[in-house]
Amino acid sequence: MGPFTNDLLQGKVVLITGGATGLGRAMGEKFVALGAKLAIASRREAVLKQAAEEMSLPTSTVYYKSCDVRDPSQVHELIEAVENHFGHIDILVNNAAGNFISPTERLSPRAVDTILHIVLHGTFYTTLEMGKRWIEQGRGGTMLNIVTTYASTGSGYVVPSAAAKAGVLALTRSLAVEWAPYGIRQVAIAPGPFPTEGAWSRLSPTPELEEKMISRIPLKRVGDKEELANLAAYLVSDFAHYLNGEVVTIDGGEWLQGAGQFNSLAEVSDKQWDELSEMTRKGKG
Numbered sequence: 468m469g470p471f472t473n474d475l476l477q478g479k480v481v482l483i484t485g486g487a488t489g490l491g492r493a494m495g496e497k498f499v500a501l502g503a504k505l506a507i508a509s510r511r512e513a514v515l516k517q518a519a520e521e522m523s524l525p526t527s528t529v530y531y532k533s534c535d536v537r538d539p540s541q542v543h544e545l546i547e548a549v550e551n552h553f554g555h556i557d558i559l560v561n562n563a564a565g566n567f568i569s570p571t572e573r574l575s576p577r578a579v580d581t582i583l584h585i586v587l588h589g590t591f592y593t594t595l596e597m598g599k600r601w602i603e604q605g606r607g608g609t610m611l612n613i614v615t616t617y618a619s620t621g622s623g624y625v626v627p628s629a630a631a632k633a634g635v636l637a638l639t640r641s642l643a644v645e646w647a648p649y650g651i652r653q654v655a656i657a658p659g660p661f662p663t664e665g666a667w668s669r670l671s672p673t674p675e676l677e678e679k680m681i682s683r684i685p686l687k688r689v690g691d692k693e694e695l696a697n698l699a700a701y702l703v704s705d706f707a708h709y710l711n712g713e714v715v716t717i718d719g720g721e722w723l724q725g726a727g728q729f730n731s732l733a734e735v736s737d738k739q740w741d742e743l744s745e746m747t748r749k750g751k752g
């Protein structure tokens with residue numbers, strides 16, 4: 468049961484980086500259920516193989532190939548292989564990422580490089596390789612970039628990720644204009660917290676940190692991967708064809724909670740409001 472008919476993505480060929488785990492896998496499963504032909508890629512071959520077996524349907528075998536998106540030659544081989552396998556690609560989902568929490572002053576230059584290389588350079592390499600081919604082939608396509616809410620706001624303790632995701636957001640908005648004449652569309656999703664093994668083990672490794680994270684979300688819960696997968700399916704579908712260069716936030720209101728100057732007044736009790744009300748009415752004179 469879902470918001471779409473089962474043929475929403477019928478026949479569309481989709482490549483998802485980081486598609487064997489977490490949110491990438493949830494999007495992939497959804498796309499296959501909606502009729503897409505799916506390819507997934509990431510570094511760990513054994514993880515890919517198992518995921519592809521589990522994600523395949525009797526009518527649709529998921530293709531996989533290992534690829535480190537930090538290496539442009541591996542990215543070239545990946546996209547070449549997927550095109551050879553399925554004939555062409557319609558949709559690229561840039562989902563692969565690396566991240567961990569750390570005070571910035573504790574980071575080594577190599578730690579910074581690692582995150583920037585995976586998130587910013589890796590996304591750029593896949594985007595470039597795919598875009599050049601789509602332009603040469605004279606066919607359009609859709610690119611979906613998975614960013615974060617702090618791509619717009621910035622965030623302490625994940626600074627290389629914030630800088631890299633901000634770059635990816637700029638890439639999304641820039642190419643939305645430059646490549647639109649080629650029929651290439653750009654969209655992005657900015658997720659708030661969604662519990663995945665990859666993210667939680669590096670960003671929220673204790674129950675206390677998780678509790679703190681949830682307390683900041685107005686809806687008082689984390690996201691469900693299915694919710695994100697449904698949003699992704701709509702954004703890459705032909706029904707979203709007029710959406711270009713847009714980033715859609717799916718975070719239960721989390722970033723607005725931090726942004727609104729008076730939002731901490733949610734902690735004021737009814738009794739305190741009675742007293743405050745007396746005081747604020749005096750301002751009327």
Ligand code: HXC
Binds near residue numbers: 566568582665
């Ligand atoms: C400080 C760290 C570190 C940590 C690694 N380093 N982990 N520094 N704290 N926790 C440093 C290392 O010491 C090394 O620097 C450098 O980073 C590279 O580390 P490697 O282990 O050699 O890198 P590599 O094997 O390439 O692994 C990349 C990785 C790893 C990013 C470090 O965590 C990974 O594979 N992640 C992929 C999956 C992932 O991160 N998923 C989460 C996505 S969630 P030196 O100088 O010592 O050599 C997300 C948004 C979440 O992106 C938003 C939540 C709301």
Ligand code: NAP
Binds near residue numbers: 484565664
């Ligand atoms: P995840 O399961 O750890 O996903 C990251 C994926 O990227 C993994 O499959 C990983 O596979 C792959 N990857 C990492 N480095 C790579 C590289 N160099 N080359 C190719 N693939 C690489 O975590 P997730 O939570 O699902 O994250 C998915 C996306 O959502 C990321 O873009 C993340 O920034 C974003 N996001 C997540 C959350 C959240 O709360 N979960 C919030 C905001 C944004 P290998 O290790 O096998 O390579």
